[in-house]
Amino acid sequence: MERLTDLIHVSRETLDRLDRFVALFTKWSRAINLVAPSTLDQLWERHVLDSAQLYALDPRPRKWLDLGSGGGFPGIVMAILMMETEIGSVDLVESNRKKAAFLQRAIAETGARGQVHTLRIEAASQQLAGYQAVSARALADLERLLGYAEPWLAAGATGYFHKGRDYRREIDEARRSWSFDLLEHESMIDADSVILQIYNLKRIGG
Template sequence: MSDRLAELRDVVPDVSRETLADLIAFEALFQKWSKSINLASPATLDQLWSRHILDSAQLFSLAPGAQRWLDLGSGGGFPGIVLALILKAHDGRHIDLVESNMKKAAFLRTALGQFRAPATVHAQRIEDTASLIKDPDIITARALASLNDLLRLAQPWLAAGATALFQKGRDYRREIDECRDAWTFDLVEHRSAIDQDSVILQISNVQRY
């Protein structure tokens, strides 16, 4: 457990042992549910801690003061559940998780209930939640859609001043280039602390041409 605490503190320096315990328990819950529903690629389950949990946790350090978070297409809980468990240690924080797949949404609700994490699951399409979820500071998405589609989906909140933290793989520059004819935005590229071929795109001041 001490090795895992050190690994976690490499990406979230002030994280507590209680949060570590929650994340380890979530890992076990995820593995259990993965036997009956497809929460993540089976090929990655033996690397769940590093490839999914630590990869998700690193987002918190890019916006440690953010009060309200929104995770689009939460799937099996990456990064949404991981962030919820980290936010649990910070009074007044909250994250909304949007996942239209009912089986995955049921898993998310089960996990949040077990850990009493400060989050709400919206089991519906992203396009239908703009009027329900108000004024997030940060929007996250991981392995969900192309950058152009992400900007379209997140546009109602980005236009209101939210900042996006989108996790992308090695083809991210092509996705950025494909957006430039339709969108203008401020961009900061953060190299992933977990996967050197991946980045986190910090996007703000988004406008459609």
């Protein structure tokens, strides 16, 4: 928790909400697979802090979309951090009903400013619009991820995507199908990871 306050300034109330989320996550993880079990003992570092980096990169209140939200990283963490301001919210898209139920419970128990949509991403693109930012973590390789996010990025949203040590290969492969502007942010948590900030997305030959 100390490293979070080094990363961003948050209130005691926000820290308490994150604590409640972590406790709930740990409880539900015994029943359903929310993250790799091997990372549970590093939950704050590997998942909470890693997710909170997005808020540090762009803390402006905004309408945010999180794709394939799974265990709530980064979506629930961002929705909790947005409680620091009067506006801003996160829509979380998760097709797995058990994981969606967990996300709904997390929002109810923490008061996070978010809403869960139990939809496939393809269906979400037909129903959800008007976002300034789109995020996804551990969802797909970059080329496929841009395909999922295209409806929103092509409409002007900015993408924030966590990627691991193989990210340069993913960028090269994605550029065969996509044209985009890119900012690479070194991870504050893992020296082998980055957050890719992507905007002005266009399909090549499309």
